[in-house]
Amino acid sequence: MLNDWLFIGVFLLLAPVFPALGLLIPRLIAPRKPNPLKMQTYECGIETVGDSWVQFRVQYYIFALVFLIFDVETVFLYPWAVTFDQLPLFAVLEGVLFIIILVVGLVYAWRKGALEWI
């Protein structure tokens, strides 16, 4: 059990090392001659005006909220699915009831127009 998580831990530690090595090699062998003209931000045919780090539209925020509700509620369903053998039909129907409440939430968001892209 612990060895399983050791593997995951070592993998997560080592996984970024391989791409980082890929970035290190060009640093050694690739030419580096930066100049201001070369390092300009790309834009279609004109020089960049202003900063790009602006406030973004609230629409994205609403989608993130709906996602959050659904994702958290589905995570609750995973233990239910894993212990399916021990569950009587009644408990399964209770899980189904939970999903129906989720569906009602979806219908509510739909009717409210939260799922429209404006």
Next chain:
Amino acid sequence: MGDPVIFIANWLRDLLTGWGLAQGFVTLIMTVLGVVLMATVALVLDIFLVWVERKVVARFQDRIGPNRLGPFGLIQPLADVIKLLIKEDITPIGADRIVYNLAPIMALGTVLALWAVLPISATLYGTNINVGVLYIVAIGAISTLGIIMAGWSSNNKYALLGAFRTVAQMVSYEVPMVISLLVPVILARSMGLKDIVDSQIVWFIVMAPLAGLIFLVSNIAELGRAPFDLTEAESEIVAGYHIEYTGMKFGLFYAGELLHALTIGAIFSTLFLGGWRGFGASAFPIIGVFWFFLKAFFMYWVIMWIKYTFPRIRIDQMLNLNWKFLTPLALSVLVVTAILDKVLPRENLLVYTLGMLLANVLIVGITLQLLRSGARAERKRVGEQRPVAVPPEQPARIAQTTTTTPQSPSGVTH
């Protein structure tokens, strides 16, 4: 045993223990070796994938593809890698340097980390943690973060737009993906990927074809490939999040996307196509490796097939497809699977499988009927004349000008 890799591993473990190393230290060394071996295999495959991708695309577009370097152009990806390595690396002036450099590492590193839980054969797997499915979902979400980091830190408007679209798209498609993943978990009674493969005496694609389809579609969206490549739509936002990346940093994004596609193929084949299961795989586990990669590459080919067949969809269509089609469909498939699993006799595999398949066919029929009426309503809505950009007072003004124009020349003459 019939598995040379396990044989070598056991031999090495005995050797290290024979040198008098502590048991925990030996375990650590073996783990690190296993991780390095697995990651190296994935990365070497990744370089090979460049060739596969270019060759298959060429065939889809009725071309030959790379054929100059080596037999069938097999050395071409190596030349590409060398070219990327010796290219000058340009960082734009306004970029947030730390996040900018971290983003490509995240993009490839997280995809690599997915390979930790994939069972390549009956005996050959990184680890069989009991929350393997959740691990895949979690790590997949982190790869989204790499794209957002790239778009934000580039300080480029196109890149930022690409990152915004990524947030809306990936965050949305995570919902049907997570719900459809519940179906194989219910069928296998476990979240460990090895257990899921072990319980697939009949492939889960037969019992849950709809869940497989939803999983595939939402994963293609997570991947950001056509028809869901709004995040890097060339004709709209040039290249999206990786617009400012050059040389090897771009190469890492590219490699990450290709490896992610193959990894999704591998995950799909593990969950729905029986993973390493195939002819002779239970007797000789090493044959399972062949079956696993055959299925993974077949699914990779399907993903490519979809990519080069469908045009890009609009952003509102993308969100509608997810929230108003895939999510309700996934929820209904989940409910039907959960109830039928309790009703049908699990001991009688034939009845169980046929029942599940029949239920799926029924859901497909109802869905198609609903889609037809939905499309009819949508055609009516779009076909209606809408009062766009025509202010209500405009006809009056036109009337006014027509009445005044004959008078004005007369006014000039007076």
